[in-house]
Amino acid sequence: MAENKLTDRQLYKYLNKPQEGQLTFADGLGLSARVSKVGGITWLFRFRLPNAKNQFWLSLGAYPSMSLKSARLERDKCRNWVANGLDPRNEFKLDRENTFNPITVKDALSHWVKKYASRKRVNAEKHEQQFAVWILPHVGELPIADITKSHWLTCFEERAHKYPVAASYVLRNVQQALKFCLKQGYDVHRDIFELDMDSVGGTKQAKRSRRLIADGDWDEFEQLIKWIDDGKMFPYYRNLLILLTSFGCRSQEVRLSKITEWDFDNLVWTVPAEHNKASAKDIEKGLTGDIKRPIPPKLVEFLKSLVASSDNEYMLGELKESAAVSAWGGSIWKKLDHNDKWRLHDIRRTVATGMNDLGIAPHIVEAILGHAIQGVAGIYNRSQYLPEKREALIIWHEKIESLRHQ
Structure with missing residues (x-):
């Protein structure tokens, strides 16, 4: 099957030019460009689902906002979904939602506080307050799927030298929160799990064993x-x-x-x-x-x-x-x-x-x-x-x- 048959030069001949009727030009592998009567160009993907008799059409976007190259990339995604038994209409919608409304670091941490910490941790409010001070000002509005080591290190570099014990505590809670989010189906960049106490400038809290009774002295x-x-x-x-x-x-x-x-x-x-x-161990x-x-x-x-x-x-x-x-x-x-x-x-x-x-x-x-x-x-x-x-x-x-x- 021929593919990549269209060029930008061909498309620009029709862009914003009135037509007597609707036109459709095939690019190959299910991708077509449909030209409306007023000269608007829309990318379409034609596909047939397994065990389905009829073909379906999916609108991918408008040209030139979606370039010819981008349209072909979207076509390849759709073909891959079909090959894996998935409906491109559903997957394309989900993909768009994740692209234009990505789950942020703030969303992920809030999800953990609400769904886990508030029920399992008596100090959930403290975790939320620490996230608000250490993490959210730096990366709170960024997509959790894109946050790498350099982003996380930025969160800790300003405060860890003054509060090294707290730095370790916050890192541990962030990692636990994002492990929970992974299990919930969130797309989390795994760099966060490669960080340790030393890499963020943290230290362990000194263990003390202070008692007001010692050797029989009360x-x-x-x-x-x-x-x-x-x-x-x-x-x-x-x-x-x-x-x-x-x-x-x-x-x-x-x-x-x-x-x-x-x-x-x-x-x-x-x-x-x-x-x-200690309730978790008892339960x-x-x-x-x-x-x-x-x-x-x-x-x-x-x-x-x-x-x-x-x-x-x-x-x-x-x-x-x-x-x-x-x-x-x-x-x-x-x-x-x-x-x-x-x-x-x-x-x-x-x-x-x-x-x-x-x-x-x-x-x-x-x-x-x-x-x-x-x-x-x-x-x-x-x-x-x-x-x-x-x-x-x-x-x-x-x-x-x-x-x-x-």
């Missing part, structure tokens, strides 16, 4: 308990610290806690899966992802007073931002004149250490903390440990009471 923890009792702080933070020291829970579990989570009839606090950082084992903690009897009146004083759905009476709570907690060590820095999360480590020092079984300590339990014990639902956890928390609160009166 002095720092005792100081904290008495400082809480002294109450020289905003009520929100005093109540937060009481719950952190009472349960060894994560600060986000308390910060996000709603009154409905607290069952005073059965004396159980149920942290829902969406507030549990993989067929568990709910919830954390169930018994409420020690001596804590009941205090908790009921929180409910009574709250004028909304939150146990602490308001919802503070994670960054604000973390910043406030990071200054307590100075107020107590401790030599070494510690944060709110270190209270969790402290409770674990103290419970172990009191002889509480390690797997019960892990269950109270809400860690994903490993090994054989991990295949059983945490609710089976409620009696053991209740007894452990009673022992723990007796110890706190003894420190309070020393």
Whole structure:
């Protein structure tokens, strides 16, 4: 079959020249140029689908906006679609939509936040805020399919030297977001997955293991308990610290806690899966992802007073931002004149250490903390440990009471 029979010289003879009737000139391999009565020229592709009796026509575009060379490239695309059993009418439309309305970096990252992070990550809002600062100003409006290493490196070069730990964190989240988008059928340039922490100027966060109880010395923890009792702080933070020291829970579990989570009839606090950082591992084992903690009897009146004083759905009476709570907690060590820095999360480590020092079984300590339990014990639902956890928390609160009166 002859192909590429037309030339621009031939086409210009008819362009914008009135005709007595419609004319069609074949270029070959299914491509034709149709000239209207007023001299407009349209590219057409003629094809027949497998097992179809009739031929179909697809309008590709107008000449000269679509050049002869471009029309032939579009024809070749259409022929390839037909050869693979696809309808060029559908594929051409999709191809046009991707060309003129490409999926941008902003679209892809927003898709991940909405469809994944908002349901699986308790700090999804933080991810979105970091994307808005690190990524979107540089490449947010560019097609995600075209973003290469040089584009990504531009996002990090201005800030990574000042915030190297954050740079690593943002890169990891961008990569996880785009892996998710790939699975959703997005056309993502794979250069992003070849970048690592060093290439963007990032560093790992220094691991610390700070505890207020060490080698049987409870002095720092005792100081904290008495400082809480002294109450020289905003009520929100005093109540937060009481719950952190009472349960060894994560600060986000308390910060996000709603009154409905607290069952005073059965004396159980149920942290829902969406507030549990380790819920994904539990759900993989067929568990709910919830954390169930018994409420020690001596804590009941205090908790009921929180409910009574709250004028909304939150146990602490308001919802503070994670960054604000973390910043406030990071200054307590100075107020107590401790030599070494510690944060709110270190209270969790402290409770674990103290419970172990009191002889509480390690797997019960892990269950109270809400860690994903490993090994054989991990295949059983945490609710089976409620009696053991209740007894452990009673022992723990007796110890706190003894420190309070020393």
